Amino acid sequence: MVWNRKIAYVDLSTKKVVQKDIPKTMRQLYLGGRGIDMYLLYNHVKPKIDPLSPENVLFIGVGLVGGIPCLGASRCDIAAKSPLTGAVGDSNVGGFFGPELRFAGFDHLVITGKSKKPAYIWVQDGEIEVKDATHLWGKDTMEAQTAIRHDLGDEDVKSLVIGAAGENMVRFANVRTGLKNSAGRTGMGCVMGSKNLKAVAARGTMDLEFAKPERLLDYCKEMNDMIIGTRWAKTQSRWGTMIIFSNTNTTGLIRTKNFQLNRLEDGQDLEPENIDRYSIGTSGCYGCIVHCRHRYVLEEGPYAPIFAEGPEYTSLGAFGTMVNCKKMETVLVANHLVNKYGIDTLETGGLIAWAMELYEKGIINDKMTGGLKLDWGNEEAVFELIRQIATREGFGNVLANGFRDAIAKIGNNSGYYAIQVKGMSNLHSDERPTPSFALGIATSTRGSDHLRSRPAVDMYGLPEEVLQELYEGPVSSDYTSYDGKSRMVWWQELLYAVTDSIGTCKFQTVFCAVHAPKWNEFSKLIQYATGMKFSKTQLMQIGERIYTLERMFNLREGFTRKDDSLPERYFKEPTPVGFPIAKGKTIDREKFEAMLDEYYALHGWNKNGVPTKKTLAELGLNKEPTHMI
Amino acid sequence: MQKILFIDPEKCTGCRICETVCSLHHEKVCNPARARVHIAKWETSGLYIPVVCLHCETPICEEVCPVRAIKRDEKTGAVVIDYDLCVGCRLCVLYCPFAGAGIDIVTGKISKCDLCDGDPVCVRFCDPRALQYVKSSRANMMKMRKAAEKFSELMQKLLIP
Amino acid sequence: MTVHVKVLLHAMFKEIAGQREILQEANANSTLRDMLDVLAKKYGKEFDSIINPKTGQVTLDTLVIVNGKSIRNPDVQLQDNDVVMITVPVSGG
Numbered sequence: 001m002v003w004n005r006k007i008a009y010v011d012l013s014t015k016k017v018v019q020k021d022i023p024k025t026m027r028q029l030y031l032g033g034r035g036i037d038m039y040l041l042y043n044h045v046k047p048k049i050d051p052l053s054p055e056n057v058l059f060i061g062v063g064l065v066g067g068i069p070c071l072g073a074s075r076c077d078i079a080a081k082s083p084l085t086g087a088v089g090d091s092n093v094g095g096f097f098g099p100e101l102r103f104a105g106f107d108h109l110v111i112t113g114k115s116k117k118p119a120y121i122w123v124q125d126g127e128i129e130v131k132d133a134t135h136l137w138g139k140d141t142m143e144a145q146t147a148i149r150h151d152l153g154d155e156d157v158k159s160l161v162i163g164a165a166g167e168n169m170v171r172f173a174n175v176r177t178g179l180k181n182s183a184g185r186t187g188m189g190c191v192m193g194s195k196n197l198k199a200v201a202a203r204g205t206m207d208l209e210f211a212k213p214e215r216l217l218d219y220c221k222e223m224n225d226m227i228i229g230t231r232w233a234k235t236q237s238r239w240g241t242m243i244i245f246s247n248t249n250t251t252g253l254i255r256t257k258n259f260q261l262n263r264l265e266d267g268q269d270l271e272p273e274n275i276d277r278y279s280i281g282t283s284g285c286y287g288c289i290v291h292c293r294h295r296y297v298l299e300e301g302p303y304a305p306i307f308a309e310g311p312e313y314t315s316l317g318a319f320g321t322m323v324n325c326k327k328m329e330t331v332l333v334a335n336h337l338v339n340k341y342g343i344d345t346l347e348t349g350g351l352i353a354w355a356m357e358l359y360e361k362g363i364i365n366d367k368m369t370g371g372l373k374l375d376w377g378n379e380e381a382v383f384e385l386i387r388q389i390a391t392r393e394g395f396g397n398v399l400a401n402g403f404r405d406a407i408a409k410i411g412n413n414s415g416y417y418a419i420q421v422k423g424m425s426n427l428h429s430d431e432r433p434t435p436s437f438a439l440g441i442a443t444s445t446r447g448s449d450h451l452r453s454r455p456a457v458d459m460y461g462l463p464e465e466v467l468q469e470l471y472e473g474p475v476s477s478d479y480t481s482y483d484g485k486s487r488m489v490w491w492q493e494l495l496y497a498v499t500d501s502i503g504t505c506k507f508q509t510v511f512c513a514v515h516a517p518k519w520n521e522f523s524k525l526i527q528y529a530t531g532m533k534f535s536k537t538q539l540m541q542i543g544e545r546i547y548t549l550e551r552m553f554n555l556r557e558g559f560t561r562k563d564d565s566l567p568e569r570y571f572k573e574p575t576p577v578g579f580p581i582a583k584g585k586t587i588d589r590e591k592f593e594a595m596l597d598e599y600y601a602l603h604g605w606n607k608n609g610v611p612t613k614k615t616l617a618e619l620g621l622n623k624e625p626t627h628m629i
Numbered sequence: 630m631q632k633i634l635f636i637d638p639e640k641c642t643g644c645r646i647c648e649t650v651c652s653l654h655h656e657k658v659c660n661p662a663r664a665r666v667h668i669a670k671w672e673t674s675g676l677y678i679p680v681v682c683l684h685c686e687t688p689i690c691e692e693v694c695p696v697r698a699i700k701r702d703e704k705t706g707a708v709v710i711d712y713d714l715c716v717g718c719r720l721c722v723l724y725c726p727f728a729g730a731g732i733d734i735v736t737g738k739i740s741k742c743d744l745c746d747g748d749p750v751c752v753r754f755c756d757p758r759a760l761q762y763v764k765s766s767r768a769n770m771m772k773m774r775k776a777a778e779k780f781s782e783l784m785q786k787l788l789i790p
Numbered sequence: 791m792t793v794h795v796k797v798l799l800h801a802m803f804k805e806i807a808g809q810r811e812i813l814q815e816a817n818a819n820s821t822l823r824d825m826l827d828v829l830a831k832k833y834g835k836e837f838d839s840i841i842n843p844k845t846g847q848v849t850l851d852t853l854v855i856v857n858g859k860s861i862r863n864p865d866v867q868l869q870d871n872d873v874v875m876i877t878v879p880v881s882g883g
């Protein structure tokens with residue numbers, strides 16, 4: 001049963017490990033995964049600490065239904081105070097580690113202190129040990145995983161690891177598992193590096209028992225059929241998220257040359273089917289029938305041979321459109337490099353594209369870049385800068401602390417060109433024609449981010465009756481409109497908070513397909529798995545509780561309404577190209593602020609984005625921190 | 630016509646759903662370590678191979694079993710264990726060249742694929758069709774052979790430096 | 791009089807048709823529905839399920855975009871030089 005899955009407190013300074021049960025009330029209030037991680041974050045991280053100090057705490061959590069055979073129930077949530085933004089640090093990763101941790105007997109790890117020497121945590125069937133990792137330090141993310149398996153003499157060990165970037169405390173270093181999966185955002189790998197923690201390895205053979213195993217099995221099949229029946233899943237199964245490129249690049253919804261254009265001319269080589277030249281098949285996360293990534297091989301070129309997985313749409317943007325590189329191969333190499341070093345692909349691409357624009361504008365020059373010619377489309381410069389960032393060498397070190405620090409170092413109005421919110425890079429989508437997307441990245445609790453709320457269904461011009469039924473309120477079916485879009489963002493924030501807490505894949509809920517599993521289906525899955533019953537209203541309230549607690553964390557760290565904004569350029573520079581619907585668009589400042597007001601009200605927060613007393617009471621948050629676990 | 634379990638490793642995406650549903654169906658728990666099908670993974674070279682009892686034409690397990698506890702179920706074509714007769718000597722586990730028979734870590738009993746009474750759950754869940762349960766016709770045998778050949782090529786390319 | 795419409799195909803539609811772009815000729819007063827019917831006859835598979843037979847509208851898991859705007863009701867008249875994109879709703883990162 002999930003009830004005998006434990007929480008363990010691992011103190012890296014003393015190497016002491018304490019195991020505890022997770023009280024049922026925690027499950028009722030926060031489910032698991034991101035929900036419980038956020039509770040722990042608010043309770044265990046003292047206000048205003050330095051995120052790189054031993055006082056920061058790293059949380060690893062598996063979702064409430066993690067390990068079941070549907071909806072990609074593989075997700076694992078990693079949290080800490082973010083060294084990149086100073087706000088909520090939280091990143092979600094698929095692959096195989098999450099379920100393995102569960103089979104090893106644990107749902108949550110709370111990692112405190114700092115090890116004197118490189119260390120790794122080894123979790124196996126109810127036991128936890130802190131082991132020496134001196135021999136692993138310096139290994140890249142793939143080598144490290146192989147070495148750990150070797151060490152422990154078990155091919156089935158799954159681990160979360162950091163690479164050079166994490167070791168060097170690059171502020172957007174990620175945590176990696178397998179060939180492709182990354183807890184990419186907010187610099188969780190940097191926090192691991194600051195604790196001298198190279199890896200967390202798990203192997204488990206413990207039964208995961210359920211309230212209604214037969215019903216669960218049948219229902220999982222039903223869920224999988226529901227997913228694979230959609231055109232979306234068929235498409236994503238075949239081409240992965242890269243397929244988005246075809247739509248956005250045609251329409252003009254994709255950032256090119258940092259923020260100068262919203263379409264890549266002559267970008268045919270980046271069309272998703274070109275992956276077929278390199279692919280040997282697709283690959284899925286645990287419990288997932290969508291398998292949205294390719295296993296690819298590069299047999300030629302300076303970095304060959306490369307065997308890797310991916311790339312995501314994000315990498316296609318980061319090392320394609322954003323830096324004006326028009327070759328699939330460039331993307332495939334860069335994707336491999338960032339994964340090997342363990343740095344976030346999105347942040348890295350965002351920073352490099354920004355540096356290229358500064359270079360073009362003469363704000364930085366060869367002297368500052370150490371001779372790197374940061375010209376648009378210079379793939380060699382991109383590869384080299386990736387390496388420099390990860391190793392903190394040369395100009396890479398100027399970027400390695402993220403946008404805020406780099407803007408301070410470079411000065412000279414460079415901040416105007418930086419496409420970031422709360423210190424974190426925007427995805428390469430261009431949100432100027434899409435107010436709902438724009439609001440979502442502005443309000444996201446972990447800094448600019450599409451995965452906190454992206455209401456992708458806004459793009460599809462669905463009939464207003466369909467939207468009304470889904471969002472239970474009026475929403476315009478025109479994606480360039482501001483009407484009802486605050487509702488969309490709010491609703492998706494709650495849904496995704498719950499999805500991250502039960503541990504299923506965000507794509508396999510209302511992300512791309514309206515008729516995908518959501519509240520009622522989640523409720524049934526939870527019931528068959530755990531016996532707990534939640535109504536739709538209760539699940540939505542849990543989502544609200546989690547999101548509001550994240551908000552409270554950020555408020556406590558000094559964030560205000562002012563931080564829920566967009567880069568100036570969104571308001572000032574109209575989109576230059578694209579279909580008529582996407583061309584000539586800016587975000588209207590007044591309408592944006594009005595949307596923000598509505599959005600706060602939907603959450604039950606006041607005009608300053610502060611949760612009202614009434615809201616706190618309703619959500620049972622008025623006494624936090626309560627230190628229940 | 631009897632049906633056979635047809636494995637096409639090239640199609641496998643490594644999702645481990647087959648392992649999970651196998652344990653959920655047979656043991657009523659999720660625990661890949663107790664499944665009768667396993668995905669052997671070479672993650673760094675991208676090879677995923679479903680390993681499961683092949684229900685051989687001339688089963689070695691049947692031959693080595695000293696108490697004749699292993700028989701073919703004529704209805705499903707499965708090579709199954711009669712637990713009333715099985716003494717747990719583990720000879721079948723030792724002798725099977727395909728890791729088709731194993732020992733359950735909880736019950737200590739021999740555990741092997743029984744084709745779920747003719748409707749294998751893993752096959753039902755394997756959407757990429759890496760696992761199929763098909764008529765043992767000539768055409769299907771040819772297909773199986775092709776898949777094996779293609780796969781062996783792939784393996785050589787990736788595993789031999 | 792005839793109109794010329796540029797049809798952009800993505801995802802499985804591109805794969806089935808074997809090309810990403812086709813130039814479609816139509817009568818001056820024909821609608822999007824007429825054109826989709828022609829494509830369905832020509833390519834069959836997948837193209838024949840763009841319209842939901844029950845509602846007569848574009849199915850919710852298909853996107854038919856005319857000059858950048860998603861169309862649900864295909865009874866719109868085609869104009870010369872229209873760009874029609876047929877694709878699948880996908881998003882994420």
Ligand code: SF4
Pocket residue numbers: 640641642643644645646647648668677679751754755756757758759760
């Ligand atoms: S269910 Fe199919 S695709 Fe998934 S691991 Fe098993 S054989 Fe491979």
Ligand code: SF4
Pocket residue numbers: 681682683684685688689690691708724725726727728729730741
């Ligand atoms: S257990 Fe091994 S030897 Fe026996 S039928 Fe299965 S694959 Fe053949």
